[in-house]
Amino acid sequence: MDTVRVRWSEKRQLVGWDDGGHGIVMDARSEYHGEASGVRPIELVLYGIAGCTAMDVISILEKKRQDVRGIEILVQGEQRTDEYPKIYTEIRLHYIVTGFGVSKEAVRRSIQLSEEKYCSVGGMLGPQVRTVTSFEVREAPVPGTPSR
Secondary structure, eight states, X not given: OOOEEEEEEETTXXXXXXXXXXXXXXXXXXXXXXXXXXXOTTHHHHHHHXXXXXXXXXXXXXXXXXXXXXXXXXXXXXXXXXXXXOOEEEEEEEEXXXXXXXXXXXXXXXXXXXXXXXXXHHHHHOTTSEEEEEEEEEEOOOTTOOOO
C-alpha cells in the first residue's frame, strides 16, 4: 500500500512526503489566500499522468528496440469554471520523442497502449475527462556534430 503524509504549514501551504522521504510543497494562488509557493494540488494530476504515461511509453519503446534518447511531455489541463468541483474536463498531452531512427508508428502505438491499458493515473480519471494526445518524433543530433 502506498502511503503519503500531508501537513498544513501556513496560510494555504501544505507539505507532503512519502515513505521514501520524497517531498513536495503545495500552495494556492494568492487570490485564494496562498502565496503560490508550491504546486497547486490539481496540477499534481497533470504531473501524475505525464509521469505515468512517460514511464509506459519509455518501457514499450525499449521493448520495441527503438533508440530513444529523450522524451518530454507538455501537458495542459482545462478546468471547468461553471461548477464545483473544478475538475479537469480535458487534458492535452503532447509527446516529443527524440532518438535515432525512431518509428512514428512505434511511438503512436506506445502512447495508445499507455492510454488504453497501462497508465494507472489516466485510468482513474474516468469518462468525464477527455484526453487528447499528439506527438512528434525528432532525430537526435549525432554526438560531436555542431548544432545550428
